Amino acid sequence: MGARYKVLVVDDSALMRKYLRQMLETQEDFEVYTARDGEDALRRIQEVDPDVVSLDINMPVMDGLTCLSHIMTESPRPVVMVSSLTEKGALATFEALELGAVDYLAKPDGTVSLQIKDQADELIRKVRAALGAKRRPRRSSGERVHPPPERLRKPLAAPEPAERAPEGLVLIGVSTGGPRTLEEILPDLPADFPLPALVAQHMPGHFTRVFAERLDRRCALRVKEIRGPSLLEAGTVWIARGDADVVLSRRRKGLVALGVPADERCLWHPSVDRMVRSALEHVPADRLIAVELTGMGDDGAEAMAEVHRRGGRTVAESEDTAVVFGMPKELIERGGADKVLPCHRIARQLVQWAYEGSGTAEAAKG
Structure with a gap:
């Protein structure tokens, strides 16, 4: 018999404990334990030393965020948060990810969710991904930069080329571990970054607006969720709406991003693959910069490899910093990555490419 993994459900x-336990016990290599609140969880962690913890956010006695802070300080291990699909739940979830949680599962209908059993496959995938996830140290307070009011900050000095690059677009695909990773990259782009950026982060629809607002407060660039047809302008990062997909279209005023119903043929949403393939239909490949960040699976890897083959520029996050080295690894193994970089070096590379004035793929890759 192979290795067995201990999972603590809190x-x-x-x-809910019964449902979550039953869902996880379908896996022969999972040994499942339970706890009724944060205090009980801390005791159980000392007793059974679980490999991964499933942690509810809203609990009496000690809530999930307080418990998580104790876990990360006293006995760090992978934690998957379980939260409600509400704005309050989203805010608490992003706080949990900031504290060090690997991922989250959103309850579809409140604190006690009778529909949770429909998410058995997703829960199992997330727990398995958490087992292999790495903890990335946060930047020190001296390294982390928060933009002052009026978006005056320019965290990375822009080069001074004779002319700016022609019309182009940055495409970013990301999944597990994505919120913290994007918060490492996007705040380091200057306010006058000359290209628009489009982000497909696998996330529920109730979460993407809150996430966009959170990033907007931290970035020199404007960050917005795609709600209707959105003109892609320089200086703006567009977050694809969760539980849907995003495609591009040409309008009289320019390139527009549109939220569209999720394609059932795609496993993850918003689909990175669909976003990148749509971009290839409307933008010359040598004007695209595609970035594949942390996440399980292979969403977007083949489409970004196609960008590379057609003369575009691509970055894969390195294994050193990827929380889950699934999506970037797939891009690398397809021979589709021009650069393999840790997340804290990606913004600098984007700035370099975006400001190169020749507009030729060969010069940009040099």
Whole structure:
């Protein structure tokens, strides 16, 4: 018999503990334990030393965020948060990811979710991904930069080319570990970054608006969620709406991003693959910069490899910093990555490419 992994399920609802336990116990290599609140969880961690923890956010006695802070300080290990699909739940989830949680599962209908059993496959995928995830140290307070009011900050000095690059677009695909990774990269782009950026982050629809607003407060660039047809302008990062996909279209005023119903043929949404392939239909490949960040699976890898083959520029996050080295690894193995970089060096590379004035792919890759 192979290795067995201990999973601790923490939830104040006996019914939720039962459901989550039953879902996880379908896996022969999972040994599942439970705890009823944060205090009980800390005791159980000392007793059974779980490999991964599933942690509810809203609990009496000690809530999930307080428990998480204790876990990360006293006995760090992978944690998957379980939160409600509400604005409050989204805010708490992003705080948990900032504290060090690997991922989250959103309850579809409130604190006690009778529909949670429909998410068994997703829960199992996330727990398995968490088992192999790495913890990335946060930047020190001296390294982390928060933009002052009026978006005056220019964290990375822009080169001074004779002319700026022609019309282009940055495409970013990311999944597990993505919120923290994007918060490492996007705030380091200057306010006058000359290209628009489009981000497909696998995330529920109730979360992407809150995430865009959170990034907007931290970035020199404007960050917005795609709600209707959105003109792609320099100085703006567009976050694809969760539980849907994003495609591009040419309008009289220019290139527009559109939210469209999720394609059921794609496993993850917003689909990175669909976003990149749509961009290739409307923008010359040598004007595209495609970035594949942390995440399980292979969403976007083949499409970004096609960008590379057609003369575009591509970056894969390196294994050193990727929380889950799935999506970037797939791009690298397809021979589609011009650069393989840790997340803290990606913004600098984007600035370099964006400001190169020749407009030729060969010069840009040099």
